[in-house]
Amino acid sequence: MAVITYLEAIRQALGEEMARDERVFILGEDVGAYGGAFKATEGLQERFGEARVVDTPISETAIVGSAIGASYMGMRPVCEIQFIDFIACCFDMLTNFAATSRYRNGAGVSIVVRGPCGGGVGGGPFHSVNPEAFFLNTPGLKMVEPSTAYDAKGLLKAAIRDDDPVLYFEHKFLYRRIKDEVPEEDYVVPLGKAAIRREGSDLSIITFGAMTHTAMDAAATLSDAGVEAEVLDLRSLAPLDREAILTTVSKTSRALVLYEATRTGGIGGELAAILAEDAFEYLDAPVMRVASVDTPVPYSPPLEAAFLPNADKVVAAAQKLVEY
């Protein structure tokens, strides 16, 4: 076991999958000699050559569109979107072309589209977004977002080996801040499986990505006050691990849904609906959402801090929930 960063885990997953399977290749902006805006592809072009680590024009539609075409020919492209906000520029290719292809004609699209998401780094409105809800209403796509280095590596390997289009959101706040143990040997983290990060009996905090760490901080504070929170890290956002969601809530009878995207129309609404439909008889309190406020992502640090969820907001919501 070696302790590596979340970013190094991504880099290792890419390198190992390219070495393992010659159909895997990377395309994106500045991914070649430069190694990517965050260095996720550093050293890969040197190792695998220009044909397999392709520097593209600034053309997100061409990146994803050509990846779809290459996947039809049996390749397994991994697209890097320099900041995930720019995924809006290839929304059509993903939702209309890639997501529908298997259903329409049985033509699977084995592509991964990955890129840095999330705020907390002063990125402003166009370098901070969490786009999962844009895609949640599109059958045919899969989505994952790791919170640990272990998952970052294992989920990316699983995504590359998967036969469907997978959106892989990596939280840029975690790139160099999160380090954990990763085995030397090959492993995958299966898509569609959540993980319990902390056990507790008083409420369930259902979350993913960077917010998993916020939830853990909040849970520690709550524990000091005698409230034991269970933290469920979804890891996969599509498909959702319904079983894990229902299991934790049937145990604690209280659910707090925590996500970093803006509140309205977010994934939290879907989670609340699942609980209302399938766990109603277990619930002792309404499902609560903690999320970013309904504005574009603001730039200035005090504004962004007010915008984002944090441990204090989670603790306050959790206390209301247990007192209900």
Added chain:
Amino acid sequence: MKRHMTRTGGRSMRNPAVSCQRSAVSYQLTAGLARDVEERLTVLFRQSKVIGGLYRSMGQEGESVATAYALERTDAILPLIRNMGALMTMGVRPREIFLQYMAKARSNSRGRDLNIHIVHLPVAGAAEPVVVGPISMLGDSIPVAAGIAMGARMRGQNMVAMAWIGDGATSTGAFHEGLNFAAVQRIPLIVVAEDNKFAYSTPIAKQMNIARIDERAAAYGIPHEMVDGNDMLAVYDVTKRLVDRARFGGGAALIGVDTMRMQGHAQHDDARYVPKALLEEWAKKDPIARFRTHLLETGAATEQDIDEIDAMTKRFASDEAQLAEDDAMPDPSTVTRGVYAGDDFAQPQVEFVKSPFRS
């Protein structure tokens, strides 16, 4: 502009190499078949058996056939609604088209998608083309076509991808992104840009501020040529040269075809916005009638030969339509199947006829 025949057919043949008699007759046959298939579809549409809209390529069958004719059988095509000719040239069985338009259970999309939205990814070693029909979002085929040709190159296949695009759709971002990417990567992609004078009701002058559609490619530093789209031999000649160039490492190219959409955008559209005089002028240049004249004048075929070909394609189209008509509609219980991998929901393969048009 490249042009072999005189405007109404006839004698100005300059390149005998591309017009050996056998293949010359088969152009006639293929373009005629495309028209006959669409004629049958029109009948089915009027009987309300076609679900949704029907799009015709009347007047454009020639360019569609002659461009595809320059490909090898194992190349890739990304046709649009006006490219029935290309589908027939590559040997797609007409029944496939009828099944799709009537949304039948055994259609390639099993009733999930429209008209020519079919996909065929042949198993390794099969002497069949890659066919990737469009999605409705115009322009999207161009980056995908670039990826197909790039992917094939990565897998060591010597494949050319050909994608067609309307004048209107050359205004999309996807077209420009895809063509530029293909250019810088020297991808063997041939784009056929069809100036048929209109995009739905919008004339080409509102679409681009350049005189010729092929100039779209100038910014990407790739070869581009304009050709008389209703002159099949000229279209073939230009296309073949650029296809060969692409196949042997020369990279992407664009062919602009000068043609005319002779009917409305779809059957619901009476196209009263199209000046009558323009239609009359282009009616005289109908690619199929023009080629018939050419065959007769060069002695490549007799009246009787051509009448026999016409009767044969008409019969074939109507037999194929009948087969499709007799087919079942999809079972509603299949609606949730096949969204993700791991579901063994069967996928009908596109059937090909041993093309009578190619050796």
